Amino acid sequence: MNRRHVLGLIGGAAVATGIGVPFATGIAGSTSTGRQFRSALRLPKPFTRPLTVPRVLDAAAGPVSIVQRPGMAEILPGIQTPIWGYGGEFPGPTIRARSGRPAIVEHHNDLPVPVVVHLHGGHTPPGDDGYPTDVLPLGGIRRYTYPGQQRAATLWYHDHRMDATGQSVWRGLAGFHLIGDDEDDALPLPRAERDLPLLIADRAFAADGSLAYPQAAEGVLGDVITVNGRAWPYAEVAGARYRVRLLNASNARRYRLALDPPGAIVQIGSDGGLLGRPVTHDAVELAPGERVDAVVDFGRYRPGSAVRLVNTFGSGSTRDVMRFQVGSRAADDSTVPARLSTVDPLPTPTRTRTFRFHAGGVHGMKGWLVNGEPFRPGVPVARPRLGDTEVWELTSDLHHPVHVHLGQFQVLGRGIRGPGAHDAGWKDTIDLRPAEQARIAVRFTDYTGRYLLHCHNLEHEDMAMMAEFETTR
Numbered sequence: 001m002n003r004r005h006v007l008g009l010i011g012g013a014a015v016a017t018g019i020g021v022p023f024a025t026g027i028a029g030s031t032s033t034g035r036q037f038r039s040a041l042r043l044p045k046p047f048t049r050p051l052t053v054p055r056v057l058d059a060a061a062g063p064v065s066i067v068q069r070p071g072m073a074e075i076l077p078g079i080q081t082p083i084w085g086y087g088g089e090f091p092g093p094t095i096r097a098r099s100g101r102p103a104i105v106e107h108h109n110d111l112p113v114p115v116v117v118h119l120h121g122g123h124t125p126p127g128d129d130g131y132p133t134d135v136l137p138l139g140g141i142r143r144y145t146y147p148g149q150q151r152a153a154t155l156w157y158h159d160h161r162m163d164a165t166g167q168s169v170w171r172g173l174a175g176f177h178l179i180g181d182d183e184d185d186a187l188p189l190p191r192a193e194r195d196l197p198l199l200i201a202d203r204a205f206a207a208d209g210s211l212a213y214p215q216a217a218e219g220v221l222g223d224v225i226t227v228n229g230r231a232w233p234y235a236e237v238a239g240a241r242y243r244v245r246l247l248n249a250s251n252a253r254r255y256r257l258a259l260d261p262p263g264a265i266v267q268i269g270s271d272g273g274l275l276g277r278p279v280t281h282d283a284v285e286l287a288p289g290e291r292v293d294a295v296v297d298f299g300r301y302r303p304g305s306a307v308r309l310v311n312t313f314g315s316g317s318t319r320d321v322m323r324f325q326v327g328s329r330a331a332d333d334s335t336v337p338a339r340l341s342t343v344d345p346l347p348t349p350t351r352t353r354t355f356r357f358h359a360g361g362v363h364g365m366k367g368w369l370v371n372g373e374p375f376r377p378g379v380p381v382a383r384p385r386l387g388d389t390e391v392w393e394l395t396s397d398l399h400h401p402v403h404v405h406l407g408q409f410q411v412l413g414r415g416i417r418g419p420g421a422h423d424a425g426w427k428d429t430i431d432l433r434p435a436e437q438a439r440i441a442v443r444f445t446d447y448t449g450r451y452l453l454h455c456h457n458l459e460h461e462d463m464a465m466m467a468e469f470e471t472t473r
């Protein structure tokens, strides 16, 4: 399907014909905009396989290299699924980088399609930001340089090719990129094997175990929840605090994550790194592209407890995410300090712009649009000046997780009842709910050039819900 083709029905979560099988029950309400597909094979019992953690490439030590190639992954137990992977793996290796030090990542394309690499949340010059038409062709090699002039944060990298991002990410092209810095290191937070990156993504499988990419202009939702590439894994944890870096790498699914039995999820960071102060939640909502860094204290559970991470937006197979198997109490000198970092409000804004994320008609066809227009490469809709603070007013019709490249922003207010204070720290993706308005303060620095603002429901993005802005001096 090409984004210029007619969109079918655009609605909330809709009943879908599955991958060969119609989906009959357990539709996840209207918590995500998308169509839920049902796998055409029998789903396994959850929590039968251990969580794995992607291998680490240390880009702080020197250039690293990634071969993008087809691979096989055991996402479901006993079933080999062909994937496209960074290093042939899903998720790709975790890149570790250091604030203030450039990270150089050399990508080789051994996939059957052109690719574009984007570092989501990266403060990246335009030439290496992964513009959707700036492709790495078949057989090509290319070095992406990420200067690292940004604070510690949980970032991720994924494919960003024009009209094809949904399919490429669905097949496996996603991984973590973690930036560390002295400020984060100096905090007494859980570290090493008690610092778990968790890449959460839903998928649906064809009868042969493949990840057929179904077509749904509203967004593709699967019936299997994977964490770090495995369906509903379990993790053996000590009775101690853990830092969990939650990333929603799903194409279109939104999650509301909670512990069962209930327990506190203490948020310490968001898309752009540490919050000023920790925030204790019963549950955290995560739209595609968003990250939440949190600390969970498993020492509060009795040894031997099984603690599920559940998605309270889901039902049936999409309600379970993973399970923590709590071991005996362990020595733990970590704490969550009352002050984590300093998040200064941006200076007074100099102008306001409005971006509407709505479905609409173009040339008699329905499409996903920004301010009534489909994405037009090379035609900037805004020219913010470096160093200026601007207020961007965002409005939505349905669920649209809006993502801004180049720099993190601050949320000034949101909600259909008008703005309200909301200390979300530094964000690069904001989860707009149906008929919502939000105001964000943006301020770009360092690099002039073409960047993107788009919906991170990947099917909406591929169907042109994207706009270009050009930063200027």
Ligand code: C2O
Residues within 6 Å of the ligand: 118, 120, 158, 160, 289, 403, 405, 452, 454, 456
């Ligand atoms: Cu995570 Cu423009 O993308």
Ligand code: CU
Residues within 6 Å of the ligand: 118, 119, 120, 121, 122, 403, 404, 405
């Ligand atoms: Cu991005």
Ligand code: CU
Residues within 6 Å of the ligand: 357, 368, 399, 400, 401, 455, 456, 457, 460, 461, 465
């Ligand atoms: Cu959208």
